[in-house]
Amino acid sequence: MGRKLLLDKAHIEGIRYYDTYRKNGGYAAVEKAFKMSPADIVEEVKKSGLRGRGGAGFPTGLKWSFLAKPEGVPRYLVCNADESEPGTFKDRYLMEFIPHLLIEGLIISSYALGSHRTYIYIRGEYAWIVDILEQAIAEANQAGWLGKNILNSGFDCQIYVQRGAGAYICGEETALIESLEGKRGNPRIKPPFPAVKGLWDSPTVVNNVETLAAVVPIMNIGAEEYSKIGIGKSTGTKLISACGNLNKPGVYEIDMTISVEEFIFSDEYCGGIANGKRLKACIPGGSSVPILPANLLLKTAKGETRMMNYESLADGGFATGTMMGSGGFIVLDEDQCVVRHTFSLARFYRHESCGQCSPCREGTGWMEKILNNIENGKGKMSDIDLLWDIQRKIEGNTICPLGDAAAWPVAAAIRHFRDEFEWHVTHPDEAQIRNFGLAHY
Numbered sequence: 001m002g003r004k005l006l007l008d009k010a011h012i013e014g015i016r017y018y019d020t021y022r023k024n025g026g027y028a029a030v031e032k033a034f035k036m037s038p039a040d041i042v043e044e045v046k047k048s049g050l051r052g053r054g055g056a057g058f059p060t061g062l063k064w065s066f067l068a069k070p071e072g073v074p075r076y077l078v079c080n081a082d083e084s085e086p087g088t089f090k091d092r093y094l095m096e097f098i099p100h101l102l103i104e105g106l107i108i109s110s111y112a113l114g115s116h117r118t119y120i121y122i123r124g125e126y127a128w129i130v131d132i133l134e135q136a137i138a139e140a141n142q143a144g145w146l147g148k149n150i151l152n153s154g155f156d157c158q159i160y161v162q163r164g165a166g167a168y169i170c171g172e173e174t175a176l177i178e179s180l181e182g183k184r185g186n187p188r189i190k191p192p193f194p195a196v197k198g199l200w201d202s203p204t205v206v207n208n209v210e211t212l213a214a215v216v217p218i219m220n221i222g223a224e225e226y227s228k229i230g231i232g233k234s235t236g237t238k239l240i241s242a243c244g245n246l247n248k249p250g251v252y253e254i255d256m257t258i259s260v261e262e263f264i265f266s267d268e269y270c271g272g273i274a275n276g277k278r279l280k281a282c283i284p285g286g287s288s289v290p291i292l293p294a295n296l297l298l299k300t301a302k303g304e305t306r307m308m309n310y311e312s313l314a315d316g317g318f319a320t321g322t323m324m325g326s327g328g329f330i331v332l333d334e335d336q337c338v339v340r341h342t343f344s345l346a347r348f349y350r351h352e353s354c355g356q357c358s359p360c361r362e363g364t365g366w367m368e369k370i371l372n373n374i375e376n377g378k379g380k381m382s383d384i385d386l387l388w389d390i391q392r393k394i395e396g397n398t399i400c401p402l403g404d405a406a407a408w409p410v411a412a413a414i415r416h417f418r419d420e421f422e423w424h425v426t427h428p429d430e431a432q433i434r435n436f437g438l439a440h441y
């Protein structure tokens with residue numbers, strides 16, 4: 001049984017409410033943190049090895065240490081709760097069941113960064129969670145954990161919740177900042193990074209929900225102990241939202257030392273593939289990361305067992321590896337059609353492209369049309385090469401990572417399931433495709 005640091009108390013009845021949360025050790029981390037200096041907390045987070053849980057895996061302490069501190073200019077902490085990556089629903093679980101963990105993490109992080117006004121930017125569709133968070137913030141205010149002169153430290157802080165309006169792109173940190181400022185959520189060119197010029201041109205740290213919640217156990221058990229959990233540069237625990245053709249889809253907390261095989265097949269986690277089917281493929285980090293066929297999913301390029309951590313999932317680069325991403329683990333069984341699946345993702349990215357850069361605006365629409373043709377028996381063999389060419393021209397040529405996110409699933413699908421694309425072209429009248437790329441598991 002792996003160690004739980006975030007969801008260990010999520011099952012306790014009433015943990016959503018302040019009194020129960022407090023009785024079960026809640027807010028002890030704030031008490032501990034306010035006895036330390038802000039700089040020492042930043043150091044502690046650096047030492048813990050915590051990496052951003054939103055998708056990029058950027059070291060959190062390092063990001064915090066980049067925060068500019070010009071005299072007389074406010075600094076902001078923004079919590080990215082715009083969880084919209086297909087297959088990703090871990091932050092929703094955390095906010096819904098144990099909201100005070102996030103509020104506690106936000107208070108500590110705000111103190112460490114000197115943010116007196118901290119924002120939670122939440123996906124618009126999570127309307128009921130807004131109510132849960134508002135109530136938790138009101139309870140924290142009532143109990144004196146927020147507001148003026150918290151714990152007689154002289155530090156004032158308030159947390160505000162802002163709902164998005166349903167655009168995936170607002171999960172990109174600079175688009176989120178634009179939206180928070182009341183503008184259309186168009187990503188900005190980086191640099192300058194938000195740590196230098198962010199919300200209302202002030203230095204700003206944007207972190208994912210799970211990242212900020214993880215600051216609580218780091219304070220409670222100390223950075224040294226936290227850094228010993230997990231492996232290598234994948235320290236601590238990670239929330240994984242597992243979905244698709246699984247016996248037990250859901251949100252799991254793992255300590256990043258388990259194998260992919262154990263995660264999919266053991267009863268402690270996903271309990272194997274539903275309906276006795278075979279595993280065909282998996283996207284382990286949200287729709288933006290490369291899909292892998294079962295044989296490459298379970299073993300790395302070096303033939304080693306693939307583990308559920310940042311390094312092992314990426315082993316071999318994009319030829320044979322993928323990414324941990326946001327931890328949205330999407331599993332496809334033998335009956336699923338990769339072409340159809342890729343078409344569905346392409347449609348999503350075309351719809352969500354903000355349209356600022358030509359390669360993304362034009363390329364996503366073009367890829368969607370070609371994939372629609374191939375999927376519906378109107379494709380040509382040359383379309384497969386054309387698709388490959390288009391995704392290559394998008395990758396690395398756009399303002400924000402949505403362009404890459406649209407390109408990578410197409411590239412990986414063609415790389416690993418080209419035979420399935422070809423079959424669609426040569427069998428235009430046949431129905432659902434089956435049994436391509438199956439590992440003999």
Ligand code: L3W
Pocket residue numbers: 052053054055056058063066082083084085088171172173193194195206285286288289323324325326401402405
């Ligand atoms: C200061 C520097 N700050 C980097 C900061 C930067 C950002 C963080 C990581 O995309 C990925 C994306 C999605 N000075 C800095 C610096 N920073 N250098 O570090 O930056 P970056 O650009 O690598 O990542 P990002 O823009 O945050 C995130 C992928 O995640 N993804 C998406 C998941 C979506 C969700 C969701 O819906 N909630 O999680 C999944 O894989 O495609 O590639 O803060 O400012 N020199």
Ligand code: SF4
Pocket residue numbers: 169186187352353354355356357358360361398399400401402403
């Ligand atoms: Fe907009 Fe796409 Fe360019 Fe990102 S890559 S800024 S979503 S057009």
